[in-house]
Amino acid sequence: MPVSAPSPSSIAAVAKSESAIVFQDVSLAFEENQVLDDISFQLEHGETKAIFGVAGAGKSSILKLALGLIKPDAGRIWVLGEEVTALPQEQLFELRRRIGMVFQESALFDSLAVRDNVAFRLIEEGGTSPEEIEARVREVLRFVELEHTMDMLPGELSGGMRRRVAIARAIIARPEILLYDSPTGGLDPVTSTTIVELLVKQRDVYRSSSLLVTHRLQDAFIMASHYFDREANKMRPLPPDSQDKVSMSFLILREGKVIFDGNAHDLAHSRDEYIREYIS
Amino acid sequence: MELISPTEFAKDKILAVQEYCLLAGRSVGNIFKRPRYLGDTLQQADLIGVGSLPIVILTGFFTGFVFALQGANTLERFGSLTLIGHLVALSMVRELGPVLTGLMVAGRNASGIASELGSMQVTEQIDAMRALGTDPMKKLVTPRVIATAFMLIFLTIISDFMGLVGGSVVATVLLRLDMAQYWATAWQSLVRDDVIMGLVKPPIFGFIIASVGCYYGLTSRGGTQGVGRATTQAVVSASVLILLTDAVVTRLLMITFAGYK
Ligand SMILES: Nc1ncnc2c1ncn2[C@@H]1O[C@H](COP(=O)(O)OP(=O)(O)O)[C@@H](O)[C@H]1O
Numbered sequence: 156m157p158v159s160a161p162s163p164s165s166i167a168a169v170a171k172s173e174s175a176i177v178f179q180d181v182s183l184a185f186e187e188n189q190v191l192d193d194i195s196f197q198l199e200h201g202e203t204k205a206i207f208g209v210a211g212a213g214k215s216s217i218l219k220l221a222l223g224l225i226k227p228d229a230g231r232i233w234v235l236g237e238e239v240t241a242l243p244q245e246q247l248f249e250l251r252r253r254i255g256m257v258f259q260e261s262a263l264f265d266s267l268a269v270r271d272n273v274a275f276r277l278i279e280e281g282g283t284s285p286e287e288i289e290a291r292v293r294e295v296l297r298f299v300e301l302e303h304t305m306d307m308l309p310g311e312l313s314g315g316m317r318r319r320v321a322i323a324r325a326i327i328a329r330p331e332i333l334l335y336d337s338p339t340g341g342l343d344p345v346t347s348t349t350i351v352e353l354l355v356k357q358r359d360v361y362r363s364s365s366l367l368v369t370h371r372l373q374d375a376f377i378m379a380s381h382y383f384d385r386e387a388n389k390m391r392p393l394p395p396d397s398q399d400k401v402s403m404s405f406l407i408l409r410e411g412k413v414i415f416d417g418n419a420h421d422l423a424h425s426r427d428e429y430i431r432e433y434i435s
Numbered sequence: 436m437e438l439i440s441p442t443e444f445a446k447d448k449i450l451a452v453q454e455y456c457l458l459a460g461r462s463v464g465n466i467f468k469r470p471r472y473l474g475d476t477l478q479q480a481d482l483i484g485v486g487s488l489p490i491v492i493l494t495g496f497f498t499g500f501v502f503a504l505q506g507a508n509t510l511e512r513f514g515s516l517t518l519i520g521h522l523v524a525l526s527m528v529r530e531l532g533p534v535l536t537g538l539m540v541a542g543r544n545a546s547g548i549a550s551e552l553g554s555m556q557v558t559e560q561i562d563a564m565r566a567l568g569t570d571p572m573k574k575l576v577t578p579r580v581i582a583t584a585f586m587l588i589f590l591t592i593i594s595d596f597m598g599l600v601g602g603s604v605v606a607t608v609l610l611r612l613d614m615a616q617y618w619a620t621a622w623q624s625l626v627r628d629d630v631i632m633g634l635v636k637p638p639i640f641g642f643i644i645a646s647v648g649c650y651y652g653l654t655s656r657g658g659t660q661g662v663g664r665a666t667t668q669a670v671v672s673a674s675v676l677i678l679l680t681d682a683v684v685t686r687l688l689m690i691t692f693a694g695y696k
């Protein structure tokens with residue numbers, strides 16, 4: 156018996172560690188409701204993948220699966236080279252510290268001030284001095300331009316401000332992956348643009364990989380066609396010849412299946428009727 | 436309304452019990468694991484212990500009061516009215532103190548815990564906490580369980596004492612008995628076994644209150660309405676469990692003590 160031969164699963168693990176997130180033949184059902192039916196996709200490092208689908212298509216479920224908050228009925232998931240679907244609880248908590256998530260309704264801790272919401276992860280991890288925490292909180296709140304809300308409670312903020320605080324909370328520990336669940340959902344167009352600008356800023360300043368659930372196609376198109384100009388502290392359109400500088404892809408879910416997974420160019424030239432209708 | 440088959444119903448209930456036992460077990464297991472949330476535990480102890488003080492004092496006092504009133508009637512018939520202190524002390528310390536304090540705190544805190552964790556659950560704050568790398572079992576459940584179990588001991592002692600005070604008011608003001616004698620009989624009537632029985636129950640009840648509250652909170656579904664439902668169910672289940680456990684524990688302790696004699 157060859158002693159040194161690696162087991163098949165460890166070979167797979169090495170291959171999967173190249174990507175930020177890998178879904179392999181994942182299925183998920185809630186009782187009779189088959190939400191995801193054997194889906195597979197990958198998110199490369201530095202890539203942003205926008206996920207589309209009608210309400211109830213399973214977009215939020217994909218993000219929760221990636222975090223290990225729920226378990227799939229079948230299939231395997233790797234995140235940052237770790238197999239989420241096989242990880243014991245304790246290590247799952249370790250892995251989650253390298254991922255930031257912005258929930259659909261922000262999910263801020265409503266009994267904690269903005270400052271403590273944002274600092275939550277640093278306080279919990281320990282090992283950071285109060286001065287350092289204070290400085291980091293100020294830094295990320297400045298990033299989302301909400302430094303003045305430090306001592307307010309989440310209930311005192313508007314929907315858009317809550318989203319921005321949720322983004323600040325997600326990025327404070329400089330995660331390698333960000334998961335955004337409908338960050339512009341239910342917001343007016345102006346506020347939505349501010350949020351998208353933040354996502355572009357986060358992507359281009361910190362070079363994180365991300366999954367972006369959204370129902371607004373234009374958000375994803377803006378992300379694909381803009382970059383963040385750090386000197387001007389503003390988002391700017393990319394010159395036409397350098398559109399491929401940003402790594403942006405699109406994934407469309409329909410009835411539990413991935414019916415499209417590709418870049419903006421492929422999407423614009425898709426022949427599928429449902430997709431044509433979706434993007435028009 | 437949808438009809439549910441009896442086997443489905445039984446399966447659901449057994450699953451729920453299993454899930455509850457898992458939560459209860461882990462909440463205790465976490466006591467020995469890091470990180471320990473001392474600050475959260477103290478905060479809960481303050482909220483549960485100090486917050487319940489007024490209601491526990493009132494319940495204890497009036498229970499002792501009416502118990503002495505009712506008991507006096509019977510005792511007088513046998514010409515042993517002086518034993519009133521004995522009667523109040525034994526019943527307060529062994530039964531009424533622990534059970535009534537347990538039920539009161541269940542009404543106040545099982546509901547409080549269920550509604551707090553329930554609203555956190557339905558607004559995804561629990562998921563957010565897990566996403567931020569913190570285990571809600573350690574951060575939310577264990578501190579509540581420890582704090583409630585611990586504080587219920589003190590609340591019960593206070594309730595026992597207030598019951599005796601209530602009894603003494605009846606004895607001295609209404610029955611015109613000697614105050615010193617009342618307290619002396621009350622004090623002398625208590626032996627080690629009574630005190631042990633009276634102090635073993637509260638931490639068990641405290642554990643039930645907090646773990647049931649957390650269970651219903653964390654498993655609540657369906658928005659604010661779901662939270663309301665969870666709150667009511669938590670109080671009902673905790674109260675019933677307290678009464679059941681009381682019967683079992685009383686019987687077990689009696690067997691244990693009988694073995695010593
Ligand atoms: N915890 C749950 N229990 C039962 N059903 C759920 C649960 N979470 C989600 N679902 C169902 O799964 C489907 C997909 O949900 P979700 O992923 O939130 O969709 P989306 O985010 O695309 O709107 C929906 O039909 C929803 O009702």
Ligand SMILES: [Mg+2]
Binds near residue numbers: 214215216259
């Ligand atoms: Mg959703």
